[in-house]
Amino acid sequence: MSEYLFEPEQVFGIEFVGEAAIYPIRRIFCVGRNYVAHAAEMGGEVDREAPWYFTKSPANAVLSGAEVAYPPGTSNYHHEMELAFSLGADVFRATKDEARAAIFGYGCALDMTRRDRQQDGKDHRRPWDLGKDVENAAVFAPMTRVEGVELAEQRIWLSVDGEIRQDADLGEMVWSPVEIIEHLSRYYHLGPGDVVMTGTPAGVGAVEPGQVITGGIDGLTPISLQLVSPE
Template structure:
């Protein structure tokens, strides 16, 4: 096939313990999926169904790679998250069958320009520029389900320069991985290569230039991101 311009390089993630790569199609994110985080943002977690936003696939930032402090913000926030990688897709996936579509898991960080997000919320505008900027989707190496099993509980934590800033347990998610997949597939057809960032525990906050952010999830290892 002839293209009028060179096609962009496909986005992908490393797979733990191998030289193979996992191709990434889309990145979906779940908002306010931990009760305490919802409360710290002024929302009632008992009243909200799951809602979703997205980041472009080329916003991926691999483990150990530096994040250039993004423009147009003075309030860059970290958000530690469990990332789900889909090996198969579908529409209207049932809760019971949802985990069969999971290929693997990784530690992620949903970097956010919080001040831009606050303005967008106030004006009723989309969050795209607050959430989907360059290198905003940090993600560690993927661990296949065959190696890690399905993760329904376990410590998730984030530190900045060695000081712990977030800590929770995956069991505290309001909507489980299976429920998230089922709900999202009711709105869009999910496909192999899709990633889902599953929400963050309480304690989100700002990170400055020169600091290093580390996400740890039990069973998955760490994701380290220097901010430059």
């Protein structure tokens, strides 16, 4: 094997409750507008024909509890609280049963967003990368194996400095994890290392340096992130 021209970054991994080994991430898929009320507050509607997606880079992911700098190039940085799930089996054009069996674990996540840069993309019919694929903008709490989770209509919530901003339940999702896998696997060979962030409920809003974000989903490990002044 040839040597690298420089030392590559270590693989980013998510912790699992009660386990020493970590789950290595290779891809992060994100579902857009998966809650009706959030779509409405963003001035849009849910596409009930099929879910749709954008991606985030594993290089831009951090673990819950991190202290990160307010990112450059924005004056409107938003929080989005989400359910994330990881895959543990290879699936392509999955049936419902295959999709259900492929889910490895569930966890809390934050999809941090440069809202002004995302709006630029919308206004000019351009990609959302500057708004969504931001350094330290995919935040993951420790996950729980699927066997330890009874996914139903659990509360999903987020607070900033102790003030509740988002408060909903998972039953409000338009597309369930199983349905997402069924659809997404028509376009990708999915497998271990793939993580999906399932969208956010209503109540997203701006955060500032010095503020602390906390969030949770009943039955899962809560999540936190502290913003500090720009570097």
